[in-house]
Amino acid sequence: MNICIVTWEYSPRIVGGIARHCEGLAKALVKMGHSIDVITLDFPGASQYEEVEGVKIHRTSIELGHPSFIAWVFIFNHFMEKKIAMLSKDVKFDVIHIHDWLVALAGIAAKHYLKIPLVLTLHSTEVGRALGLNNPDSYLIDGIEWWATYESKRVIVTSNSMKREVEEHFHLPQSKIDVIPNAIDTSKYHVEVDREAVKRRYGIAPDSRIVLFIGRLVPQKGVEYLIKATPKIVSNHPNAYIVIVGDGWLKEHLLSLALSIKHKISFLGFLSDSELIELILSSDVLVVPSIYEPFGIVALEGMAAGVPVVASNVGGLAEIIEHDRTGVLVYTGDANSIAWGVNRILSDSNYARWLVENAKRKVQEIYSWDAVASRTVEVYEKSYGEV
Amino acid sequence: MHRGRPMPISDEVYFLCMLHNIGMTAPEKSLTIEEMSRLTAIEPSKVEENLNKLLKAKYVDVKTIYGTKKYFITVDGIRKVLSMYS
Numbered sequence: 001m002n003i004c005i006v007t008w009e010y011s012p013r014i015v016g017g018i019a020r021h022c023e024g025l026a027k028a029l030v031k032m033g034h035s036i037d038v039i040t041l042d043f044p045g046a047s048q049y050e051e052v053e054g055v056k057i058h059r060t061s062i063e064l065g066h067p068s069f070i071a072w073v074f075i076f077n078h079f080m081e082k083k084i085a086m087l088s089k090d091v092k093f094d095v096i097h098i099h100d101w102l103v104a105l106a107g108i109a110a111k112h113y114l115k116i117p118l119v120l121t122l123h124s125t126e127v128g129r130a131l132g133l134n135n136p137d138s139y140l141i142d143g144i145e146w147w148a149t150y151e152s153k154r155v156i157v158t159s160n161s162m163k164r165e166v167e168e169h170f171h172l173p174q175s176k177i178d179v180i181p182n183a184i185d186t187s188k189y190h191v192e193v194d195r196e197a198v199k200r201r202y203g204i205a206p207d208s209r210i211v212l213f214i215g216r217l218v219p220q221k222g223v224e225y226l227i228k229a230t231p232k233i234v235s236n237h238p239n240a241y242i243v244i245v246g247d248g249w250l251k252e253h254l255l256s257l258a259l260s261i262k263h264k265i266s267f268l269g270f271l272s273d274s275e276l277i278e279l280i281l282s283s284d285v286l287v288v289p290s291i292y293e294p295f296g297i298v299a300l301e302g303m304a305a306g307v308p309v310v311a312s313n314v315g316g317l318a319e320i321i322e323h324d325r326t327g328v329l330v331y332t333g334d335a336n337s338i339a340w341g342v343n344r345i346l347s348d349s350n351y352a353r354w355l356v357e358n359a360k361r362k363v364q365e366i367y368s369w370d371a372v373a374s375r376t377v378e379v380y381e382k383s384y385g386e387v
Numbered sequence: 388m389h390r391g392r393p394m395p396i397s398d399e400v401y402f403l404c405m406l407h408n409i410g411m412t413a414p415e416k417s418l419t420i421e422e423m424s425r426l427t428a429i430e431p432s433k434v435e436e437n438l439n440k441l442l443k444a445k446y447v448d449v450k451t452i453y454g455t456k457k458y459f460i461t462v463d464g465i466r467k468v469l470s471m472y473s
Contacts, residue, residue, distance in 0.1 A: 015469040044413050044462050065410035067427050069472065072408035102472075216470040247463075248470040249396045270466050 001094040001380060003029060004084060004110070006039045008076070008102040010057060013043035014273075016216060017182065017297040018099050018123055023055075024183055028373035030054035037087060039080050039106075058083055070137055073102060080106035088114055095119055095380045101126070101141055104148035111151065117383035120152035122162070127169060128292045129220055146170045153383035156376070158182050158295035159316030165294070178379050181316075182297045183372040186364060188277055189305040198282040202266060208241040211342055212283040212307070214276065214298050215290075217248030222289035222312060224254060225335045230261045232339035237346045240264070245271055245279065280305045284352075285345050291333050293317050299327065300367055303359035308352045310341035326359040400467070402429070402437040403446055406460055407468040414450055417457035 005026055009019040026036045030053060042048065042059040050057050060083045062076045080103060084096070088110075097119045098107035104120070111118035126133065126141040133139050149155050149170045155177050157163050163177050196206045204210065211233065215221040223244060233240045242265040244254070251267065258265045271279065280286065286302030288311035295316035302309040303320075309327035311317040321327035328344060331337035345352045405427045410416050420438070424431045438458060441447035446464030449456050460468070 009469070009473070013469075015466065016473040018473070042412075044465070062410060065408055065426075067405035067408050069404065069408060216473060218470070246470070247467050249400055252397060270463060 001377070001384075002035045002037075002091050003380065004037050004039060004087070004091075004093045004096045005099070006080060006084070006096060006103045006107050006110075007099040008041055010038055010040035010059075012046055013041060016123075017295065020297065021121075021123070021182055022099060024185060024369040025373055025376060026055040027053050028369035029377070031370070032373055032377065034377070035091070037091060037093075039083050039087075039103075041076060041080075058087065070140060074105065077103065077105040077109075081109045084110045085113065094384060097121065097376075097380075098148070098152075099123065101144045101148055104144050104151075108148065108151045117153040117380075118151055119154045119156065119379060119383055120148050121156040121158075122149070122166060123158065124162075124292075124294045125165060125169060128165065128294065129218075131219060131292065149176075152176075154178060154379050156180050156379060159319050161315040161319065162294040178375070178382075180372055180375045180379070181320075181367060182295045182300065183367045183369045184297065184300045184304050184363060185369060186304045186360075188273075189281065191277065191281070193278050193281040195282040198278050202243070202268060202279075204241055204243070204266065205239070208239050209237060209285075209346060210279075210283040211240055211242050211285045211287060211346075212245070212280065212302075213243070213287050213289070214245045214280075214301070215288075216246050217244070217250045217254055219250060220290060220292040221246075221248075222291045222333060223250070224257055225289045225333055225338055226287050227254060227258050227261070227265070228335035229339040229342065230258075230264060232336065233342050233346075234261070234264050236339075236343045240284075240342070240346060242266070243268060243279070243283070245269075245276065277305070280307055283307050285310055285342050287338060287342060288312065288317060289330075289338055290314060290317065296320060300363055303327065303356075304363045304367075306356045306360055308345045308355045309359065310338065310345065322358075322362075325355070326362050327355055396471075397440075398433075399437040399440040399444075400471075402427070402434070403441055403460065403464055404468050404471065405429075406447070406458075407465060411459045412465055414448075414459050417450060417459035419455055419457055423458070 007022045009015045037056045042061050048059050060079045064075050095117050099121050130138050244267045286307045286309045288299045293315040299309050312332040313329040314332045323329040328341040330341040409426050420434050424434050448461050449458050
């Protein structure tokens with residue numbers, strides 16, 4: 001099949017999980033023998049066109065601008081739509097696969113002028129991300145999401161909790177939705193790491209035990225509960241050290257929240273993929289304290305890397321992690337519960353090892369890109385021929 | 388700002404988003420303070436105040452061409468904005 005994947009983020013333009021998802025899926029589809037064109041946005045240092053492991057990546061420049069976020073989205077969708085139209089002169093696409101609302105308008109337009117099926121992967125919803133619909137922009141985004149589910153032949157979500165959310169919120173028939181989880185390339189964690197050197201790089205004492213958070217610094221990720229849990233973790237384990245990786249609009253608030261424990265916490269901002277892998281492999285616990293999480297690919301990263309995971313019992317996290325077997329589930333938005341989970345792992349190395357062994361096995365069995373790609377092709381085939 | 392924030396974001400981060408949306412995402416797309424003021428409808432003095440904070444945070448960089456300072460968003464600045472939109 002000739003598949004056109006449309007996404008606003010693709011490596012090296014990595015914001016959240018979508019870039020990693022699209023890259024893993026695209027490469028696995030190529031391995032299956034499909035032709036993949038990825039339409040995405042430009043990024044400093046990245047070329048306008050390149051082929052990586054058989055994936056043809058087209059980066060669209062945005063030639064116009066406007067201070068408004070929504071106007072900017074509409075503008076870049078126009079340029080993406082134009083790029084798809086130009087490409088379609090040479091490639092007869094069989095299906096367009098869009099990822100989230102940000103590229104929905106380009107995908108919907110292309111579906112109509114190319115007369116081919118549109119498949120949507122909804123990684124999250126506005127009502128979940130923004131913790132409600134609170135202003136005109138949010139209502140519009142929610143409307144675009146609904147419109148995209150309506151225009152798409154099939155809607156893919158990454159967890160059963162997300163399926164329930166989409167069914168209820170957009171009144172979508174169950175039969176139109178497919179659940180295909182995210183996946184992970186476990187081979188990238190098969191590297192030797194000098195843990196002391198990694199700690200030195202970030203000014204962390206060599207005997208420290210790293211409690212790691214990775215994610216955007218926004219309310220849905222629940223970082224503040226980890227910060228609030230820190231005194232209770234440190235009182236039990238004085239060598240515990242909290243490391244926060246990522247950035248976001250909540251950062252300043254979180255920094256002020258962490259003032260009293262600043263000697264026990266570091267905010268590292270964004271890290272490159274290789275730096276991140278080294279840090280994960282040097283960590284003792286990975287905490288995913290989200291209060292809304294349709295999937296939670298970070299939890300998979302920890303599981304694949306052999307780092308015990310403490311995660312909120314919410315959304316996709318509750319489906320990925322089996323409590324007391326492949327990780328520790330804690331109450332959502334509860335600092336005491338997070339501290340309990342982290343302390344439990346730091347206090348018992350045998351228990352931590354047991355979790356890690358089970359988690360690694362589960363990731364290898366279920367969350368591989370080859371499996372995800374096969375199931376995605378089945379969805380394409382279901383949609384094909386019915387525009 | 389968009390999307391119903393439970394607390395206000397700082398002026399300079401809001402301004403950074405505007406700079407991103409008008410396309411100042413590479414050195415060749417850099418703009419002067421006057422140009423930014425015109426495109427965002429924000430007073431030049433306020434533009435400068437925000438820019439100073441963004442420069443300090445390394446979200447914005449500056450280059451001087453024939454004696455004129457022109458500003459653009461760094462990769463970290465772009466990621467900061469995108470993390471708010473995702």
